[in-house]
Amino acid sequence: MPDMASTERPNWAPESIDLDRPNAARIYDYLLGGAANFAQDRVFADKLLEVMPEAGPAARLNRAFLRRAVRFCVESGIRQFIDIGSGIPTAGNVHEIAQRMDPSCRVLYVDSEPVAVTHSELMLRGNDRAGTLRADLVEPDAILRSDEALRLIDFAEPVAVLMVAVLHFIPDSSAPHAAVTEYVSTMAPGSYLVLSHGVEPPSSDRAEEVEQLYQRSANPGVRRSPDDIARFFTGLDLVEPGLVWTPQWRPELPDDVGEHPEASLVYAGVARKL
Numbered sequence: 001m002p003d004m005a006s007t008e009r010p011n012w013a014p015e016s017i018d019l020d021r022p023n024a025a026r027i028y029d030y031l032l033g034g035a036a037n038f039a040q041d042r043v044f045a046d047k048l049l050e051v052m053p054e055a056g057p058a059a060r061l062n063r064a065f066l067r068r069a070v071r072f073c074v075e076s077g078i079r080q081f082i083d084i085g086s087g088i089p090t091a092g093n094v095h096e097i098a099q100r101m102d103p104s105c106r107v108l109y110v111d112s113e114p115v116a117v118t119h120s121e122l123m124l125r126g127n128d129r130a131g132t133l134r135a136d137l138v139e140p141d142a143i144l145r146s147d148e149a150l151r152l153i154d155f156a157e158p159v160a161v162l163m164v165a166v167l168h169f170i171p172d173s174s175a176p177h178a179a180v181t182e183y184v185s186t187m188a189p190g191s192y193l194v195l196s197h198g199v200e201p202p203s204s205d206r207a208e209e210v211e212q213l214y215q216r217s218a219n220p221g222v223r224r225s226p227d228d229i230a231r232f233f234t235g236l237d238l239v240e241p242g243l244v245w246t247p248q249w250r251p252e253l254p255d256d257v258g259e260h261p262e263a264s265l266v267y268a269g270v271a272r273k274l
């Protein structure tokens with residue numbers, strides 16, 4: 001009997017991708033209501049939502065943080081962005097927000113997942129001030145010295161480097177803190193690091209269950225404490241309000257924060273290189 005997942009391979013899904021193993025980019029796409037996901041991603045996400053029903057709203061709150069952070073960066077004078085772990089395009093992508101505010105903004109999207117890259121390429125057809133690269137966050141040289149980075153980014157000028165909801169997929173054994181330090185050292189003064197990272201109290205039984213679930217996916221998650229997350233900002237100046245739950249980061253309306261900001265599951269912060 002043919003495998004369910006491989007029978008649904010649409011023409012935008014490269015042959016190289018494994019449809020039978022749930023994948024972070026496609027699970028997140030499903031949580032956000034997108035269509036670039038497959039049966040195994042949906043089974044995984046439905047199970048995740050059973051254990052952790054706030055995962056759906058948390059994905060949307062994370063995305064809303066990203067949009068506010070990009071607007072903040074443009075208002076602060078940034079005109080170039082590197083979005084690493086950019087995901088499958090969804091409403092309010094970085095170039096859409098930034099180029100609406102100033103059409104001269106340039107954006108490089110980077111992701112390690114082929115479906116995310118293929119969709120980004122389709123979205124960016126005809127936009128010569130944005131580009132896409134398939135690469136791994138923990139190989140900064142492959143990103144910073146890529147042809148697309150050299151075409152789009154002037155490293156003598158301030159840049160915003162975004163790592164939104166991606167570092168919690170990278171274990172300490174792959175040295176994500178060292179990779180972030182390398183990006184920061186390349187950034188000109190006046191640049192920004194925009195970051196969000198999942199947080200779950202280490203003692204909760206539920207955290208164990210979610211961790212076990214993710215072990216079966218292509219991107220097992222990593223639990224980090226707020227202090228571990230704060231270390232990603234070493235040497236940078238965190239802008240107000242600091243490292244907080246996503247809805248607490250410069251909400252548009254006070255009511256947007258809600259009574260339980262911790263239900264957003266994700267910490268977020270933006271820091272400036274002096």
Ligand SMILES: C[S@@+](CC[C@H](N)C(=O)[O-])C[C@H]1O[C@@H](n2cnc3c(N)ncnc32)[C@H](O)[C@@H]1O
Pocket residue numbers: 024025026028062063066084085086087088110111112113116135136137138163164165166169170219
């Ligand atoms: C949860 S999505 C976040 C998407 C987007 N940044 C957002 O917050 O809306 C995480 C993305 O990180 C990507 N990713 C995971 N590990 C990565 C790595 N080592 N290098 C680059 N991208 C990675 C996944 O493929 C996925 O698209």
